[in-house]
Amino acid sequence: MSDDGASDRVAAAFADGPAFVPYLAVGDPDYESSLAYVEALAEGGADVIELGLPFSEPIAEGPTIQNAVVRALESGMTPTRFFEFVEEVDVDVPLVCMTYYNLIYQYGDEQGPRPFVEKAASVGVAGFVVPDLPAEEAGPLREACDEFGLHLISIVAPTTDEDRLERLVEVSSGYLYVQARLGVTGASSSVSDRTGESLARLSDVDLPKAVGFGISSGEQAATIVEAGADGIIVGSALVDIVAEGHERGEPTEETAARLETKARELKRGALDGYGRRTPTPEGTSD
Amino acid sequence: MSSDAGFGEPSDGEHVSAGDGKFGRYGGQYVPEALMPAIEELTDAYERYVLNNEDGFMDEFRRRIREFGGRPTPLQRADRLSERYDTEVYLKREDLLHGGAHKLNNALGQVLLAKYMGKERIIAETGAGQHGTATAMAAAHLDMPCEVYMGERDINRQRPNVFRMKINGSEVTPVTTGRGTLKEAISETMRDWATNVEDTHYVIGSVVGPHPFPRMVRDFQSLISEEAREQVIDRTGGLPDSVVACAGGGSNTMGTFHNFVGDEAVDLLAVEAGGSSLGVDAEEGVAPNSASLSTGSEGVLHGARTKLLQDGDGQIVESHSVSSGLDYAGVGPELAHLVDEGRVSPVNVDDDAALEGFHRLSQEEGIIPALETAHAFGYLHEHHDELGDVTVINVSGRGDKDLDTAIEETTKRDIPNAPDMSMFEGGLR
Numbered sequence: 024m025s026d027d028g029a030s031d032r033v034a035a036a037f038a039d040g041p042a043f044v045p046y047l048a049v050g051d052p053d054y055e056s057s058l059a060y061v062e063a064l065a066e067g068g069a070d071v072i073e074l075g076l077p078f079s080e081p082i083a084e085g086p087t088i089q090n091a092v093v094r095a096l097e098s099g100m101t102p103t104r105f106f107e108f109v110e111e112v113d114v115d116v117p118l119v120c121m122t123y124y125n126l127i128y129q130y131g132d133e134q135g136p137r138p139f140v141e142k143a144a145s146v147g148v149a150g151f152v153v154p155d156l157p158a159e160e161a162g163p164l165r166e167a168c169d170e171f172g173l174h175l176i177s178i179v180a181p182t183t184d185e186d187r188l189e190r191l192v193e194v195s196s197g198y199l200y201v202q203a204r205l206g207v208t209g210a211s212s213s214v215s216d217r218t219g220e221s222l223a224r225l226s227d228v229d230l231p232k233a234v235g236f237g238i239s240s241g242e243q244a245a246t247i248v249e250a251g252a253d254g255i256i257v258g259s260a261l262v263d264i265v266a267e268g269h270e271r272g273e274p275t276e277e278t279a280a281r282l283e284t285k286a287r288e289l290k291r292g293a294l295d296g297y298g299r300r301t302p303t304p305e306g307t308s309d
Numbered sequence: 310m311s312s313d314a315g316f317g318e319p320s321d322g323e324h325v326s327a328g329d330g331k332f333g334r335y336g337g338q339y340v341p342e343a344l345m346p347a348i349e350e351l352t353d354a355y356e357r358y359v360l361n362n363e364d365g366f367m368d369e370f371r372r373r374i375r376e377f378g379g380r381p382t383p384l385q386r387a388d389r390l391s392e393r394y395d396t397e398v399y400l401k402r403e404d405l406l407h408g409g410a411h412k413l414n415n416a417l418g419q420v421l422l423a424k425y426m427g428k429e430r431i432i433a434e435t436g437a438g439q440h441g442t443a444t445a446m447a448a449a450h451l452d453m454p455c456e457v458y459m460g461e462r463d464i465n466r467q468r469p470n471v472f473r474m475k476i477n478g479s480e481v482t483p484v485t486t487g488r489g490t491l492k493e494a495i496s497e498t499m500r501d502w503a504t505n506v507e508d509t510h511y512v513i514g515s516v517v518g519p520h521p522f523p524r525m526v527r528d529f530q531s532l533i534s535e536e537a538r539e540q541v542i543d544r545t546g547g548l549p550d551s552v553v554a555c556a557g558g559g560s561n562t563m564g565t566f567h568n569f570v571g572d573e574a575v576d577l578l579a580v581e582a583g584g585s586s587l588g589v590d591a592e593e594g595v596a597p598n599s600a601s602l603s604t605g606s607e608g609v610l611h612g613a614r615t616k617l618l619q620d621g622d623g624q625i626v627e628s629h630s631v632s633s634g635l636d637y638a639g640v641g642p643e644l645a646h647l648v649d650e651g652r653v654s655p656v657n658v659d660d661d662a663a664l665e666g667f668h669r670l671s672q673e674e675g676i677i678p679a680l681e682t683a684h685a686f687g688y689l690h691e692h693h694d695e696l697g698d699v700t701v702i703n704v705s706g707r708g709d710k711d712l713d714t715a716i717e718e719t720t721k722r723d724i725p726n727a728p729d730m731s732m733f734e735g736g737l738r
Contacts (some may be wrong), residue, residue: 077595078490079624080610082499084342089486101622124339125609129623134607154414155339155609180343182506187345206504 050100067286085209150174241292248296321542330520410706436491438470514540515558516641519612530564550697662687
């Protein structure tokens with residue numbers, strides 16, 4: 024963990040140019056490989072990394088990440104191992120923990136999110152994405168995040184209306200996770216038309232907007248960033264590479280190398296998209 | 310409650326609010342943001358149509374559940390059981406509701422509500438297949454396309470219900486994740502809803518999930534106790550000493566208890582599936598039971614804070630019961646609250662006692678109960694001397710769907726009151 028607070032590190036990741044935010048499930052397919060894979064993503068240009076702490080009922084995930092979660096749980100991943108992982112992994116970018124609320128709620132001796140957040144802060148986690156925690160229920164976690172200086176990153180859906188957006192922004196910090204389309208996570212060959220629409224609705228919100236759900240290629244990354252996104256979030260397309268390597272019995276370093284190559288493609292795509300934006304009178308569209 | 314009113318508390322024509330969905334420390338809305346607008350829309354529709362009878366919704370619901378469903382269901386004195394246990398045993402015959410279980414009360418209510426809301430498609434999860442069957446019937450009756458998610462293992466355990474759903478015109482989609490039971494089917498239906506939320510209504514099958522589902526499903530199911538309370542007073546001149554219902558997710562339980570909750574002298578007993586033994590094997594990630602009220606701990610699952618079967622980290626463990634309708638790691642938040650308050654007593658019986666109950670009701674009363682329901686009769690057998698002079702038991706469903714399982718499970722155990730099982734060698738076909 025650097026000396027900067029979590030807030031500064033996440034803000035810095037979005038400060039110059041579009042951020043590439045990859046996701047992997049920690050422990051997929053095992054602890055050691057996972058270390059190599061996350062380090063490969065950082066090497067490939069990740070600006071923030073979302074680390075999935077696997078939960079047995081991942082209701083917001085499509086088949087790709089569901090299977091990753093099963094592999095990770097079978098390899099023995101637990102919240103305690105997850106925190107060890109965050110301490111051990113050798114990367115210099117902010118790490119965001121993506122998990123479901125029950126694991127946050129159960130951790131430690133007292134009920135509620137505080138012990139989990141305290142532990143996460145102590146190992147250097149910069150923030151949380153919790154797909155089953157809408158603004159209505161986010162109060163206690165937000166409070167704990169404030170106490171320990173961590174971010175709570177909210178997901179904005181295509182169905183989120185103005186009223187909800189306002190409530191949601193109130194409990195959010197770090198960046199907004201803009202869900203590009205309805206449904207569950209998963210790579211897709213076409214990027215939703217609703218992305219531009221969603222970003223336009225968010226133009227007044229003073230937080231970086233990272234778009235996720237369905238991005239799998241550099242070209243898609245470019246399109247999304249050109250449409251105004253401050254960052255791209257990619258999960259399933261990377262998890263696919265891990266799954267493939269696992270199925271083939273590929274050596275860890277080969278899978279890691281393929282992840283790094285994919286990361287470079289996505290990061291380059293994001294930068295290309297940024298370059299393609301029509302300059303606004305103020306200079307950039309930031 | 311007059312028959313032209315909504316399900317709200319009597320309010321002299323005042324508007325009834327849907328509230329915030331908290332039952333003490335339980336309940337809430339723990340779902341992805343993408344679903345929240347649909348849940349807000351549903352809450353609003355529930356308040357308008359169900360609680361305040363806007364556009365005559367409740368009049369239409371009550372008419373249809375009467376004409377299509379066959380309500381009211383009878384309250385029948387169980388003569389031989391009353392004699393055997395030396396206490397007055399009354400059976401609330403939800404097994405006689407159209408479809409053979411209490412599930413239609415909720416399914417018809419929700420599909421009709423979806424219609425009032427202008428939704429174009431129905432999805433549902435199902436465990437035993439009873440809720441899926443009821444939803445498929447209601448969808449056919451109200452001309453709505455319907456897709457039912459069902460765990461692969463449950464599909465194999467409950468073939469007849471799969472056929473019934475398909476014959477009614479519903480699609481049945483197998484869920485292969487996890488152990489392929491109700492928990493996985495709910496997760497998969499939530500994923501479908503998150504994808505198709507704009508034109509689709511998710512007819513959840515129990516008093517679980519995010520607000521307003523636990524309260525709304527309870528309201529539709531409360532027809533059971535609305536009738537039973539009146540019927541038992543009619544028959545015996547007073548309130549019963551105890552009311553017994555089996556409990557999985559808790560929809561027949563809450564429906565059977567709801568109108569008795571205010572009657573403090575009436576004991577309310579929720580009979581859970583004790584499976585093969587109580588407790589959680591955290592190492593294996595399984596609980597050989599479905600007794601979340603008796604042994605579970607507080608947590609968040611499928612949209613609500615409630616009592617769950619989980620390991621120390623908060624991973625949900627696989628539950629077990631001989632009856633797939635009770636085979637669920639969670640329970641309705643209101644039931645969890647009523648247990649904490651001491652208003653409802655959580656009790657349980659194991660698989661063997663349930664099978665004994667199944668055979669006893671079949672032989673002595675001529676009613677083949679669902680294996681879920683059989684748990685309540687297992688409890689009656691073991692604890693009849695603690696139930697007072699008058700007991701109402703909800704016969705939540707009939708057992709036609711369970712014949713294969715009942716024969717298989719009986720054959721491999723030593724069930725003292727079972728008939729000679731050799732006649733079933735080679736199975737039913």
